[in-house]
Amino acid sequence: MAKSLIAGNWKMHGTAASAAAIAGELAKRWNNQNSVEMIVFPPFVHLTSVAEAVGGSDVAVGGQNLCQFESGAYTGEVSAAMLADMGCQYVLVGHSERRALFGETNETVAEKFKAAQQAGLIPVLCVGESLQQRQQKQTLEIVAQQISAVTEPVALQDLCRAVIAYEPVWAIGTGETATPEQAQEVHGAIRAQLGDAGRETTLLYGGSVNPSNAVELFAQPDINGGLVGGASLKADDFLNIAQQLIEQE
């Protein structure tokens, strides 16, 4: 069985103090006796304060991005080993904002994915189509390509040990969510693409998840949790969404 997971992407928001405050609140109120895992992805510069705030709790920490190279003259970059050293267990790879605004290609994403696994981090591979691609009925093809780009350099088994987040680009930060049927169609296709080994792969849905729409999304058979942006910046909302995932268990 795939493990259930709720992840919060804080993007480029907050101060060290506000990040530690949310993290402290989650650490105090969350325990994963229900087998749902919780992860937060703060900005790099807040990783230390967040890792301290969640220390000893059931809340895990991850980086929002990483460099594909191990070390060297890459000014401004952060390696997988550095993230692991800061206490990260996870890292987002190929978030649509990285792909669209910072020119990350499927090839770069594949290199980052590999670098993350080599350093012992669990990559959360983000995939999803643009509005235009959906309108042109290319959704399943685009998502399949984004996934196969990663399966070329890594073995399928390694991909199955990762987490995959389906995030339609048109639903991120827009308040517009995929319908549960739209989301399930893509999650089902991803699961089929992964074959037998993918039965245990955690598949998340992301794109304007909030306390009102989470329950129907999480009820879908191939959705094992959510990657939540805006709503993860409020501890109450994030915990409420996590609770709805527990209720599906």
Ligand code: PEP
């Ligand atoms: C995200 O950043 O991955 C995301 C899903 O954002 P939001 O929930 O705000 O749409």
